[in-house]
Amino acid sequence: MRYSYVDAQPPHPGEVIRELCLEPLGLSVTAAAQALGVSRKTLSAVLNGKAGISPEMAVRLSIAFNTSSESWLTQQAQYELWHAEQHRNDLRAKKLVAA
Numbered sequence: 001m002r003y004s005y006v007d008a009q010p011p012h013p014g015e016v017i018r019e020l021c022l023e024p025l026g027l028s029v030t031a032a033a034q035a036l037g038v039s040r041k042t043l044s045a046v047l048n049g050k051a052g053i054s055p056e057m058a059v060r061l062s063i064a065f066n067t068s069s070e071s072w073l074t075q076q077a078q079y080e081l082w083h084a085e086q087h088r089n090d091l092r093a094k095k096l097v098a099a
């Protein structure tokens with residue numbers, strides 16, 4: 001699904017991981033972190049929205065959950081773009097036009 005800045009806030013990918021990947025499989029954060037080859041602290045930061053999905057994490061998630069790396073990066077980009085759009089009027093950017 002594509003979001004624009006007027007749509008509802010997209011979920012952080014960590015929410016998606018928790019609700020659609022870990023919970024249905026009955027996985028703890030510790031077990032999932034071990035399977036992903038990352039620390040519990042690293043995975044917990046993602047799950048709690050304190051860290052984003054890096055390209056490396058996207059590949060790890062794609063391996064673990066048989067998904068595409070691109071889908072994880074797209075979710076992260078949509079989340080970040082939505083937040084950036086909320087501050088559009090605060091930016092000091094100006095429209096450029098041909099002379």
